[in-house]
Amino acid sequence: xxxxxxxxxxxxxxxxxxxxxxxxxxxxxxxxxxxxxxxxxxxxxxxxxxxxxxxxxxxxxxxxxxxxxxxxxxxxxxxxxxxxxxxxxxxxxxxx
Ligand SMILES: [Zn+2]
Numbered sequence: 001x002x003x004x005x006x007x008x009x010x011x012x013x014x015x016x017x018x019x020x021x022x023x024x025x026x027x028x029x030x031x032x033x034x035x036x037x038x039x040x041x042x043x044x045x046x047x048x049x050x051x052x053x054x055x056x057x058x059x060x061x062x063x064x065x066x067x068x069x070x071x072x073x074x075x076x077x078x079x080x081x082x083x084x085x086x087x088x089x090x091x092x093x094x095x096x
Contacts, residue, residue, distance in 0.1 A: 004088040009081060010074050016064065018043070022051040034068035 016034065018027040025047030045051040055063055074082050 006086040006088055007083045009083055010071060013071055020045045020051050023047050023049040031068045031071050035065050
């Protein structure tokens, strides 16, 4: 069976999007500027719907800053390309 695969080079990964599950508004955070000063534990929906973004109590550290730090570190790797791979599911609504 044929498949479509999307490969995203980590070098091209510059933004993290937080999409509100309540209203769909998105907050884009730059990986280059994301550090420990902005914690997801303190974020609320940018559209003002009142939704508060929560991290489980067992993970009370700045998880977004950690993710950004790891991405920045991986961008410095020499000798190989690091890619995220997404398998694109077939369009179930297509006409055959
Ligand atoms: Zn919202």
